[in-house]
Amino acid sequence: MENLGFFGLSSMYAAPSEYIPQRTTDRRPLLMWSVVAVGAVVVVGMIVGAPIALARGHNLSALTIYAGFSYICHQIPERSFFIAGHQFAVCARCTGLYAGFTAATLCYPLVRSLRRTDTPQRKWLFIAAAPLAIDFSLTFFGLWENTHLSRLLTGALLGAVSVFFIMPGLIELSLKDWRQLLGPKAITTR
Secondary structure: OOOOOOOOOOOOOOOHHHOOOOOHHHHHHHHHHHHHHHHHHHHHHHHHHHHHHHHOOOHHHHHHHHHHHOOOOOOOHHHOOEEOOEEOOOOHHHHHHHHHHHHHHHHHHHHOOOOOOOOOOOHHHHHHHHHHHHHHHHHHOOOOOOOHHHHHHHHHHHHHHHHHHHHHHHHHHHHOOHHHHHOHHHHOOO
C-alpha cells in the first residue's frame, strides 16, 4: 500500500475491515480507541460544564471540576472563555488543546487504521508545537498580544496532532499479551 502523507492514508477506497478490526481478538484497539474517545469527550464536557453548573447553582460539582483543573491550568480569567457568566474550567489555550485532541480522537479511525502502531516522524509534533510557542513567545516578550482565538487555534493544532503520536502507543499497549508479560504465577487463580 502506498503511504500518502502525514496521516498515513493508504487509499481512498479501502475496505471497512482495513480500518475497524473484525475478529474478536482484534477488537482491543477499537476498545482502546473507544475508551480514549469517551474520556476526551468527558473532559471537554467538564471544561464547558463547570461554568454551566455554577450558573445553575450546582456549586459543589462546579467547584470540584475547577479545583481538579487548577492543577494543570493557570485558569486566569482574562485568558479564558466565558459561558453563562462564568469562565471555562481551563484557559483558552488549554481549551484548544483538549478540543483539538478530542476532535482528532473522534476522527482517528476515519483517518488511520486502528491496526497501525507506527507514528509519524517526530518533526510533525515539533512543527505543530511551533505556532503555539511563537504565539506564547511574542506575547511573553511584549512584541504582540495574543488573543483568545490565537490561543485556541494553536492549542487545537497541537492537541490534534498529538493524537497521532499517543493513539498508536495506546493501541500497541492494547495488543500486548499481558498474561505472558506478567508470567504464569500472575495468571493462576485461587
